[in-house]
Amino acid sequence: xTRHFTxxxxxxxxxxxxxxxxxxxxxxxxxxxxxxxxxxxxxxGMVFEKPSSRTRLSFExxxxxxxxxxxxxGPDDIGLGEREPLTxxxxxxxxxxDCAMVRLFDHEDLKELAACADIPIVNGLTxxxxxxxTLADLLTLRETVGFDSRVAWxxxxxxxxxxxxxxxxxAGIDLTVAxxxxxxxxxxxxxxxxxxxxxxxxxNDPAAAVTGADAVxxxxxxxxxEEHSKEKLAAFEAGDFQVNADLLDxxxxxxxxxxxxxxxxxxxxxxxxxxxVVWQQAxxxxxxxxxxxxxxxxxx
Numbered sequence: 111x112t113r114h115f116t117x118x119x120x121x122x123x124x125x126x127x128x129x130x131x132x133x134x135x136x137x138x139x140x141x142x143x144x145x146x147x148x149x150x151x152x153x154x155g156m157v158f159e160k161p162s163s164r165t166r167l168s169f170e171x172x173x174x175x176x177x178x179x180x181x182x183x184g185p186d187d188i189g190l191g192e193r194e195p196l197t198x199x200x201x202x203x204x205x206x207x208d209c210a211m212v213r214l215f216d217h218e219d220l221k222e223l224a225a226c227a228d229i230p231i232v233n234g235l236t237x238x239x240x241x242x243x244t245l246a247d248l249l250t251l252r253e254t255v256g257f258d259s260r261v262a263w264x265x266x267x268x269x270x271x272x273x274x275x276x277x278x279x280x281a282g283i284d285l286t287v288a289x290x291x292x293x294x295x296x297x298x299x300x301x302x303x304x305x306x307x308x309x310x311x312x313x314n315d316p317a318a319a320v321t322g323a324d325a326v327x328x329x330x331x332x333x334x335x336e337e338h339s340k341e342k343l344a345a346f347e348a349g350d351f352q353v354n355a356d357l358l359d360x361x362x363x364x365x366x367x368x369x370x371x372x373x374x375x376x377x378x379x380x381x382x383x384x385x386x387v388v389w390q391q392a393x394x395x396x397x398x399x400x401x402x403x404x405x406x407x408x409x410x
Contacts, residue, residue, distance in 0.1 A: 112229065112230060113230055114224040114227075114230055114231045114232070115230065115231070115232045115241060115242075116220055116221060116224055116231070117233065118241040118244045118245070118273050118277045119280060120241075121280065123282075125405070126248070126277075126280050128405060129398070129405050130248060130249055130252060132400075132405060132410050133249050133400065133401030134249065134252075134253075134401075135401075136400045137394075140175065140397070145177075146176065148176050148177065148404050148410075149208075149403065149404065150176075151177070151178065152177075152178040152179075152209070152407060153179045153180070153206070153207045153208055154169060154173045154179070154207060154208070154209050154210070154211060154403070155181050155203050155207035155211070156169055156170065156181065156183060156210075156212075156234070157211070157213070158182070158183065158184050158212075158213045158234075159185055159190055159213060159215055160214070162213060162234070164368065164392060165211075165242070165395075168396040168399055169234070169399055170182070171396055172396050172397075172399050173403070176400055176404065190219070196222045196226070199223065200226035200227040201226060203223075203227060204227050204228040204229045207229060208407060209229055209230045209231075209232065209403060209407060210223075210229060210232065211232040212233065212234055213234035214235070215236065216236065217236040217237060217238035230407065232399075232403070237269055238296075239269050239272060240269045240273050240367070241273045242398065242399055242402070243273065243274075243367050243395070244270075244273040244276070244277035245277070245401070246392075246397075246399075247274055247277065247327070247367070247394075248278075248283075248398075249394045249398045250387055250391040250394050251281075251283065251325060251365075253390070254387055254390075255324040255325050255363060257281050259283065259284070259324035260322055260323045260324050260325075261284065261286070261323060261324065261326075262285075262286045262287075262319040262320045262323040262326045262327070263275075263288065263289075263310070263328070264288045264319055264326060265289065265329050265331060265346070265353075266293050266329060266330070266331050266332075266333070266346070267293050267294040267296070268329060270329050271287065271289075272296060275287065275299055275303050275309070276299065276303055276306070279302075279304075279306050279309065280307055281307075282307060284308075286311040286312075286318075286323070288313050288314065288318070288351070289312075289351075290351070293345060293346075294312065295312065300312070316350060316357060317350075317357060320357055320362065322360075323360075323362045324362055324363070325363045325364070326353060326358065326364050327364075327366070328353045328364075328365075328366055328376055329367050329375065330369070330371050330374070330375055331346045331351070331371070332371075352375060352377065353375065353380055354377040354380060355380060358380065362385065363385050363386070363387050364376070364385050364386045364387065364388070365386075365387060365391055366381065366388045366391070370388070
């Protein structure tokens with residue numbers, strides 16, 4: 111049966127551990143300069159409606175390191191849903207490539223592609239979810255503070271946050287989420303988290319959320335397409351949601367999925383401090399996605 115990865119809870123807790131174990135092994139092989147052509151002669155199609163440097167670089171490099179090949183299809187190349195129905199695109203991709211990673215706006219488009227494809231469809235990001243980022247986040251936490259730690263999310267209840275909530279529930283991580291009331295996690299995501307593990311504690315008080323935390327995670331307050339939302343920015347500024355030295359009285363590690371708006375959701379001095387593991391986290395996109403691709407294509 112074809113396995114898709116539309117959000118992180120498409121994996122069971124045991125499968126998540128398998129993917130992260132594979133990611134850690136593959137990362138070690140890269141550091142030791144050991145070849146690992148698990149996906150030799152296989153091709154990944156990469157379909158982009160939204161631009162991204164990290165997503166393209168990590169998937170394309172990952173397929174090269176796994177002995178395969180990646181093909182980039184930007185908005186002008188494929189015209190997703192414009193020149194032909196999504197169902198036809200899914201069937202065509204299935205005849206050409208072994209797996210497709212898609213970075214889209216509408217999560218429903220992703221689900222439609224997955225429903226009609228005979229190859230694994232991987233969510234490289236939609237407006238609702240960013241599960242590949244969550245795999246990298248979990249790998250980073252496992253390498254640093256471990257899954258027995260307390261983690262706080264401070265900021266917007268966006269697509270990154272929503273997948274992270276599900277990932278923490280799968281991994282058994284004690285998570286607290288601090289957002290303004292009007293920009294919180296979707297209740298349906300909280301219900302899903304509760305169904306697979308434990309839903310996070312939810313608050314609108316950033317200081318309360320980070321008290322006793324081993325790791326603090328933030329992301330931009332305004333996502334792609336929301337850049338002119340002054341009302342949204344004002345809600346975060348009024349609630350003191352900036353991750354700065356005053357908020358972090360103890361010494362938790364700090365995560366950010368990047369790109370960062372320096373001195374907006376996180377201060378320059380925190381982002382550039384020793385407590386920030388954001389570059390390790392960014393690199394782990396490569397290794398986590400390689401583990402996922404090898405898992406979905408039965409190469410482990």
